Amino acid sequence: MSDYNFAYLDEQTKRMIRRAILKGVAVPGYQVPFASREMPMPYGWGTGGVQVTAACLTPEDRLKVIDQGADDTTNAVSIRKFFEKTAEVAVTERTGEATIIQTRHRIPEEALTEDQILVYQVPIPEPLRFLEPSEVETRKMHALEDYGLMHVKLYEDISRHGEIATAYAYPVKVEGRYVMDPSPIPKFDNPKLESAALQLFGAGREQRIYAVPPFTQVVSLDFDDHPFDPSKAPHPCALCGAEDSYLDEVITDDAGSRMFVCSDTDFCASRREAAA
């Protein structure tokens, strides 16, 4: 189809985004401002992630899109179709086969490799935002490495709930320098942020791009006497029996029955295939 430039965005825009990505890779965890474009989807649906993906795509790439771990939910299906139409790239649901994976709220269970790029959709890139409303002040805090306030939030969690109750978007420190919001992934996924793949984060509405290069140190913040705990529901998956994957709780009727199934649909399906 020739009505669109390859991957929807014009070449100048992709160039601008790539420059922001390169800067982000050079300064891990630092939020690089970029001139986010209007995309043919509403803010909050992954406009940032889509722009980063568009800037990274080549015609030889194989794309996978995940929404909350699943390949078949609205957001994943529509973004996948978008790139099938505008870039005519191959798509896949298999984590291992993909070269670029755009994700919302999850990191795949299968370990990623050096040949893959993981693109996150980020709603609010600023980890200090709900503690300090002023952007001027938060930028200054990042510049001066003034992160005491982040621990005040965790302190409040413990004093109110007896433990660090933050379960998603759990703040991390990247390479001993910048505190970063890993996007709303469950804290179960935080250990997977130390990965062989290049991880890029795009926030469209907030106009920020940041990155975690391969094999970068990513430490989840905690207290000495309340260490970080990547918790999950204490069940095996009802479909594939996996004990070590992140689970979704699914209500099956209105009498209170429920089941726990893998949130990563590809992981669950390939385990069941292998077992069959």
Add this chain to the structure above:
Amino acid sequence: MTPLLDVQSLTKSYGGRIGCSDVSFRLYPGEVLGIVGESGSGKSTLLNCLAGHLPPDAGRVIFDTRAEGPRDVLQMSEPERRMLGRTDWAFVHQNPRDGLRMRISAGGNVGERLMAVGARHYGEIREAATDWLGRVEISETRIDDRPSAFSGGMQQRLQIARNLVTGPRLVFMDEPTGGLDVSVQARLLDLIRGLVRRMGLSAIVVTHDLAVVRLLADRLMVMKDGHVIETGLTDQVLDDPQAPYTQLLVSSVLQV
């Protein structure tokens, strides 16, 4: 003896108007200096310049740092000044809302300075917070309440606890008893006086309330229209004022 704070001809103007002009003084360890004057006399401008909240136009503010001895605060880099602001210095605002985080519990408010300087042990932070709430006469059971649930006097005491938890050597106070009723004021003054004496703090107290300085301050500086017009020992200035304006100020106090 090295002065803790050595201020040399500090000047700040807002365009053509004078904020404070050519103010010099020395503050020695353990000393409390009162700055009095009417509204608009430049007291708060002076205090904000000293504490690094406002950049002065001219002058030097030399602080005797723990590690490196006397240094000009105005020449320090921003991270150094911030570090000083949360370790050796404390600033008590007139309105506790300016000095507290209203949406964070009392314990979190007290612990913030500790966490900012690197405390990472919840139990120890909590213990320090409990200890300090006790010292400013706030019940331990209120540690998880937000300051918005506190009375004005309690908020002011909480602000003091939050500031003193890192054991500062110099405290700036801007009308610490402003907006409180007289019985609460009296208790707060008693508390501050006790803390200052016990911890051997140096303090600069800005106020328009002469009773406050009579109780707290060793020395007094009277300001008018941005200039210092009289200095001396507190009792000396209040009992035998020399400058006409000081005489007016002292005689304006209502006797009950």
